[in-house]
Amino acid sequence: MKFVYDFHEGNKDLKDLLGGKGANLAEMTNLGLPVPPGFTITTEACRQYLRNGTHVPGLAGEIDAHLATLERTMGRRLGDPDDPLLVSVRSGAKFSMPGMMETVLNVGLNDASVAGLSRQAGGNDRFAWDSYRRLIQMFGKTVCDVPGGEFEDALHEAKAAKGVTDDVQLDANDLRALVTAYKKVFVKHTGHDFPQAPREQLDLAVEAVFRSWNADRAVLYRRQERIPADLGTAVNVVAMVFGNLGADSGTGVAFTRDPASGEPGVYGDYLPNAQGEDVVAGIRNTLALAELEKLDKPSYDQLLRIMATLEGHYRDLCDIEFTIERGKLWMLQTRVGKRTAAAAFTIAAQLVDEGVIDLDEALARVTGNQLAQLMFPRFDLAGEPAPITRGVGASPGAAAGEVVFTAQRAVEVAAAGRPVILVRRETNPDDLPGMIAARGILTSRGGKTSHAAVVARGMGKTCVCGADEMEVGASSFTIGETVVGEGDIVSIDGTTGRVYLGELPVRPSEVVQYFEGDLDPERANEPLVAAVHRIVTHADARRRLTVRTNADTGADAARARRFGAQGIGLCRTEHMFLGDRRELVERLILARTDGERDEALAALQPLQRADFLEIFREMNGLPVTIRLIDPPLHEFLPSLEELAVRVAVAHEHGERVEHDEQMLAAVRRMHEQNPMLGLRGVRLGLVIPGLFAMQVRAIVEAAVALAAEGGTPRPEIMVPLVGAVQELETVRAEAEKIIAEVIGDSGVRVLIGTMIEVPRAALTAGQIAEAAEFFSFGTNDLTQMGWGFSRDDVEGAFFWRYLELGIFGISPFESIDTEGVGRLVRIAAEEGRATRPDLKLGVCGEHGGDPDSVHFFHQVGLDYVSCSPFRVPIARLEAGRAAV
Numbered sequence: 003m004k005f006v007y008d009f010h011e012g013n014k015d016l017k018d019l020l021g022g023k024g025a026n027l028a029e030m031t032n033l034g035l036p037v038p039p040g041f042t043i044t045t046e047a048c049r050q051y052l053r054n055g056t057h058v059p060g061l062a063g064e065i066d067a068h069l070a071t072l073e074r075t076m077g078r079r080l081g082d083p084d085d086p087l088l089v090s091v092r093s094g095a096k097f098s099m100p101g102m103m104e105t106v107l108n109v110g111l112n113d114a115s116v117a118g119l120s121r122q123a124g125g126n127d128r129f130a131w132d133s134y135r136r137l138i139q140m141f142g143k144t145v146c147d148v149p150g151g152e153f154e155d156a157l158h159e160a161k162a163a164k165g166v167t168d169d170v171q172l173d174a175n176d177l178r179a180l181v182t183a184y185k186k187v188f189v190k191h192t193g194h195d196f197p198q199a200p201r202e203q204l205d206l207a208v209e210a211v212f213r214s215w216n217a218d219r220a221v222l223y224r225r226q227e228r229i230p231a232d233l234g235t236a237v238n239v240v241a242m243v244f245g246n247l248g249a250d251s252g253t254g255v256a257f258t259r260d261p262a263s264g265e266p267g268v269y270g271d272y273l274p275n276a277q278g279e280d281v282v283a284g285i286r287n288t289l290a291l292a293e294l295e296k297l298d299k300p301s302y303d304q305l306l307r308i309m310a311t312l313e314g315h316y317r318d319l320c321d322i323e324f325t326i327e328r329g330k331l332w333m334l335q336t337r338v339g340k341r342t343a344a345a346a347f348t349i350a351a352q353l354v355d356e357g358v359i360d361l362d363e364a365l366a367r368v369t370g371n372q373l374a375q376l377m378f379p380r381f382d383l384a385g386e387p388a389p390i391t392r393g394v395g396a397s398p399g400a401a402a403g404e405v406v407f408t409a410q411r412a413v414e415v416a417a418a419g420r421p422v423i424l425v426r427r428e429t430n431p432d433d434l435p436g437m438i439a440a441r442g443i444l445t446s447r448g449g450k451t452s453h454a455a456v457v458a459r460g461m462g463k464t465c466v467c468g469a470d471e472m473e474v475g476a477s478s479f480t481i482g483e484t485v486v487g488e489g490d491i492v493s494i495d496g497t498t499g500r501v502y503l504g505e506l507p508v509r510p511s512e513v514v515q516y517f518e519g520d521l522d523p524e525r526a527n528e529p530l531v532a533a534v535h536r537i538v539t540h541a542d543a544r545r546r547l548t549v550r551t552n553a554d555t556g557a558d559a560a561r562a563r564r565f566g567a568q569g570i571g572l573c574r575t576e577h578m579f580l581g582d583r584r585e586l587v588e589r590l591i592l593a594r595t596d597g598e599r600d601e602a603l604a605a606l607q608p609l610q611r612a613d614f615l616e617i618f619r620e621m622n623g624l625p626v627t628i629r630l631i632d633p634p635l636h637e638f639l640p641s642l643e644e645l646a647v648r649v650a651v652a653h654e655h656g657e658r659v660e661h662d663e664q665m666l667a668a669v670r671r672m673h674e675q676n677p678m679l680g681l682r683g684v685r686l687g688l689v690i691p692g693l694f695a696m697q698v699r700a701i702v703e704a705a706v707a708l709a710a711e712g713g714t715p716r717p718e719i720m721v722p723l724v725g726a727v728q729e730l731e732t733v734r735a736e737a738e739k740i741i742a743e744v745i746g747d748s749g750v751r752v753l754i755g756t757m758i759e760v761p762r763a764a765l766t767a768g769q770i771a772e773a774a775e776f777f778s779f780g781t782n783d784l785t786q787m788g789w790g791f792s793r794d795d796v797e798g799a800f801f802w803r804y805l806e807l808g809i810f811g812i813s814p815f816e817s818i819d820t821e822g823v824g825r826l827v828r829i830a831a832e833e834g835r836a837t838r839p840d841l842k843l844g845v846c847g848e849h850g851g852d853p854d855s856v857h858f859f860h861q862v863g864l865d866y867v868s869c870s871p872f873r874v875p876i877a878r879l880e881a882g883r884a885a886v
C-alpha cells in the first residue's frame with residue numbers, strides 16, 4: 003500500500019485518500035499553478051496509526067523517498083545548517099474541519115539552522131529567531147501537550163521586561179532570549195530537550211497531526227456536522243514560504259465571488275508582512291484585497307488570473323489562501339468555498355446563466371435546509387445583543403412580543419392588536435387558540451417533537467422549547483436573578499433557540515413573499531428571489547414525488563396551495579373538536595343513553611361538514627386525506643387533578659356540583675396509564691358507536707355539496723392507528739354503507755385507506771392492503787412505537803446522551819431512522835403493493851418535510867410526502883434533488 007503521494011501524483015477526486023487540502027493542492031500543482039512543492043501522507047496511514055497506536059510499517063521509508071525528492075526540487079536539505087529547507091506539516095481531512103486539528107510550521111529549524119535561515123532571508127536575524135520561537139511554541143503545544151499559556155506568559159514577560167506592548171517591538175536579541183525561555187518551558191513539561199534533529203521533528207509532527215483527529219474539539223465538531231468518525235486526516239508536508247519577510251511579502255485569503263451575497267467579483271483580505279496564522283489570529287487589521295493592486299500589481303494580476311482559472315476549473319465559487327514571498331505569489335490552499343444559503347442559490351443561478359453548469363447541477367448544489375433558512379424572518383443582530391437564556395430551536399423564525407402565560411391572555415392581548423409570546427412550561431391542545439394568536443411560543447420543557455414544537459412548526463410559527471433554565475410561574479418566569487413578568491417584551495429566535503429581553507428588529511423573508519405570490523420573480527429586482535424561483539421550478543419539473551400538506555383549516559390549505567401543495571395528506575380532525583365545540587364533545591363523552599350520544603353526534607355533524615367543505619373548496623380538484631379522529635377522548639376533558647380538587651372543595655362547602663361530579667366520574671373512567679397506547683384512533687371508532695359514522699357522513703356530504711357547486715372534490719378517508727386488517731375491515735364496512743347512502747349520483751369518488759403507524763401494521767401490510775386503497779405512513783407514531791420512545795418526553799430526558807454516544811446523529815423524530823423505522827416503511831410499501839399494485843403510498847409524519855427523509859421516501863418508491871405548509875417548498879426542492 004502506498005502511503006505518500008507527491009503533489010504531482012494526486013488530483014481533486016482523491017479526497018478520501020488525500021483529504022480536501024491535499025487533493026486540491028495536487029490539482030493546483032497539475033494545473034501548473036505556483037504551489038510550493040510537497041507531498042501528502044494519506045488518511046489510510048492516519049487510520050492505521052490510530053488503530054495501532056504506533057508507527058505505521060513502511061511509512062518512514064516512503065517519507066524518506068519523498069523528502070529526498072522535495073530536497074532535490076528545492077535544492078536544499080531539511081534543516082541544513084547552512085541553507086535549510088523548512089516545511090509545514092498541516093492536517094487536511096476529507097471534509098473541512100476549520101481550525102479543529104493541528105498544524106506545525108517551520109519544521110527543520112534548530113539551534114544551527116536558525117543561522118542559515120537568517121542568511122537566506124538576507125541577514126534577517128529577527129525573522130529567523132521569530133520563526134524558531136514559533137516552532138518551539140507550536141511544536142510544544144501540538145506535539146508534546148505543553149500548556150500554551152506558559153509560552154504566552156514567557157512572551158508577555160519578554161515584552162514587559164523591555165517595556166513594550168507589541169510583538170513586533172521585540173528585536174533579534176529579545177527573540178533569541180525568548181527561544182531560551184521557551185526551551186526551558188519545554189523541558190519543564192516534557193522532561194527532555196526540544197528535539198534538534200530535523201527528521202525527528204518531522205516524524206513527531208506528523209504523528210501529532212494524526213492524533214489531532216481525535217482531539218476533543220474535533221470529535222465534537224464531527225458530531226455536530228455529522229462527519230463520520232472513522233475517516234482520519236491526511237497530512238500535508240509542504241515547503242515553507244514566508245509572507246513575513248518584509249513589505250514585499252504578505253498573506254491573504256480570497257473568494258472568487260462574494261460568499262455572503264453570491265455577487266460576482268473577487269473578494270478577500272490581505273495582510274502585508276505577515277504569516278497566515280496572523281490573519282486568523284486577527285492581530286492586525288487586514289486590507290481589502292483590492293489594495294494589493296496598489297502594493298504589488300504583478301502579484302495582484304497573477305492572483306486574479308489564477309482565481310479565474312480555479313473557478314473555471316472547479317466550476318464553482320472557490321476560496322483560496324495565498325502567500326507572497328518577496329514578490330513571488332504562492333498558492334497554499336483552495337477549495338470549493340463555503341457560502342451562505344442566499345449565496346448558494348444566487349451563485350448556482352449565475353453559473354447556469356454563465357453556461358458553466360446546467361439546472362440539474364444547480365439543483366444538486368442547493369439544499370432544502372438552505373431554502374428553509376431563507377424562509378424565516380430573522381433578527382437583525384447588528385448590535386450584538388446578549389441572550390438571557392437558550393432552549394431548543396424548535397420552529398425557526400424570529401418573534402418578539404409581550405410575554406403572556408395563558409392561552410386566554412394571548413388571545414386577549416393579540417385581539418388588542420399587540421404581538422405576544424406565549425410562555426408555558428409545556429403546551430397542550432387547550433393552548434391552541436393562544437398558540438394561534440401568539441407570534442411565538444416559548445416553553446421550559448420538551449424538545450423538538452413536543453406538542454409545542456410540532457404544532458408551531460405546523461403553523462410556521464416561531465418556537466423555542468425546553469429552555470430549562472427558566473422557572474415558569476403563573477405570571478412571571480425567572481432565570482437566575484432575572485424576572486420577566488407578564489407584559490414584558492422578549493424576542494425569541496426559533497433557529498438558534500436564543501431568548502432576548504426587549505424587542506430586536508426583524509427582517510421579513512422575501513422568499514416567503516415570493517411563495518405567497520406577493521413578489522413577481524420576473525420583476526422583482528432581487529437576484530435571490532429569481533434564483534429560488536428558477537431552481538424550485540426546475541425541481542418541480544424533475545421530481546417524481548408529489549408534495550401534499552398537513553392542514554386542518556381552509557386558511558392553512560389555501561396557503562399550502564400557494565406554496566405549491568398538490569393536495570392534503572393529513573387533515574387531523576381532532577383539531578376541529580376544540581374551542582366552542584368542546585361542550586359538544588363533553589356531551590358525547592358523558593352521554594348515558596344511546597339517545598343522548600346520538601344527539602351529541604348529530605350536533606357535531608353539521609359543524610364538521612362545514613369544516614370539510616371549506617377545505618375541499620380550497621383544494622378543489624386535488625386529493626384531500628381526512629383522518630378520522632385519533633387522540634384519546636379524555637384529552638378533551640378537564641384534567642383529573644383539577645376536577646378532583648374542584649369537587650372536593652365544593653363538597654367541603656357542602657355544595658353539590660352535579661356536572662363536575664359527572665365529569666369527574668367520566669374522567670376517572672377514561673383515565674389511562676399510557677394514553678398514547680390506549681383508547682385512540684381506530685379503537686375509538688370501534689368502541690364509540692356512531693363517532694366515525696358521523697365523520698364519514700360529514701365528509702361525504704361535504705364532498706357531494708362541493709360537487710353540486712360544480713367543484714371536483716377528491717376525498718380520501720383515512721383510519722388511524724390500525725394494527726390489524728380486521729379493524730380496518732370493520733370500519734370500512736360501515737363507511738361504505740354510509741358512502742353508498744349519501745353519494746347518490748354526485749359522481750364523487752371516495753377512497754378509503756389507513757395510516758401505517760403501528761409496527762404490526764407495517765409487518766402485516768400485505769393483509770391490510772386488501773382493505774385499503776392507500777397507505778399513509780405516520781412516521782411519528784411509527785418511530786415512537788418502533789423505538790419505544792415516548793414522542794412527548796424523550797428528547798429532553800435522554801436524547802442528549804444518545805447523541806453524545808453517537809447512537810444516532812440526529813433525533814429519529816426529526817429525520818427518519820432509515821435502518822429500523824425506515825425498514826418498516828420499506829416492508830410495508832413492498833408487501834402492500836404486492837397485494838394491490840395501484841396502492842397509493844404517502845407519508846404524513848413530521849419526516850415528510852425533512853430533507854434527508856424525503857430522499858429516503860423517494861428511494862422507497864412512495865407516491866407523495868405530506869408536510870406542514872411552510873415545508874412544502876422545501877419538500878418540492880428535495881424531491882427534485884432526489885430525482886436528479
Ligand code: PEP
Nearest residue numbers: 759780781782783846847
Ligand atoms: C404520525 O403518527 O406520524 C401522524 C402523522 O399522526 P399524529 O402525529 O397525529 O399522531
Ligand code: MG
Nearest residue numbers: 759780782783
Ligand atoms: Mg399518529
